[in-house]
Amino acid sequence: MTNSDAIDLANMLCSRLCHDMLSPVGALSNGLELLAEETDPEMRQRCFELLEQSARISADKLKFFRLAYGAAGGFGDEVDVSEAKAVVDALAGEARRVQIAWALSEARLPKPAVKVLLNFAHMGIDALVRGGTLDIGAEVREGASEIVVRAAGPKVAFDQSIGAALEGNLPREKLSSRTAAAHMLYLLADHAGGGLQYKQTGETLLLGAVLPNG
Template structure:
């Protein structure tokens, strides 16, 4: 089974739309409530909800632009601060989630940044009851090594996502749910690298990738 570039783009769009549906829907609902509400205190509350939903929508769009898109405006090297800000916003939206940032490099190759962002997305999703997402990356000897660790009271990593990360396409069709893991596998394979995934145990899951820097 082969996933065409058009199919993969469609799956990425499906994932983006799925994640944006809730905050954009909240914006619409908030505007409807604001139009009918006359109580000053309730109108102020509506405005706060609208601001929260707008901020969430903008944060998700920024994250997906870097993780899934062409990242226009950046060359082959991407300022790591852009990735950190995008991940911080992603983690902040999750209840009870915190970020431990362990990346010292100022820039990383675009392919490495996309890999890091998508692994962070998968790691954050695995923290179903909150926890800490720790991210490390370094360039050494012409290779970039990336490690994402999720630790929390309940950590779940779908078996199909795990398989797609390490093996890519299989007998099961790639879906919007596994699109990010397929993208990671594809990017790393193109750069002559590999992806490592630990089975969730004792509230910890570790995702790793090694790929050529150029």
């Protein structure tokens, strides 16, 4: 990747972050304006509840971005999977109607594997527009981290350009803030000597990754 490509990718990831944060931060701003003008005790209590909800959603999204895109998780090469699990559970809670089943055989995973797991989970939650189940599994076998995420529900929605970016088949000129995270995962997997795959049917989205460790 050239310096120009790296800058473009960083710009697109920042755009994605800003897009996802706009709604909860905007709700905070609107809630504060309403609170300043509202005098009815019951309505003021409702404003406080909305502010609390928006603040929680904002904090959960920032925690996700720190782990999924940034350098969070300390200075070591591995991350406690409980951190990733807490972030995904929070995102699924906000999405509602999404039930998660975990199958994690390791207490810690390499940072690249955690980034893949988080982004796969986020893609799965986004795909379950009408609710459903999200099965997330990760293990280390024969010196490689293996990650599988399965989203199942009515009319699963998945942008095929994201799938193409995951597999490294999306032309550079077609990359956007929507596909930037998938392209980042492809680069992580390619750098590690591994690979990513996806398969979609009408009611199921399957995402898989094999990332050699070290």
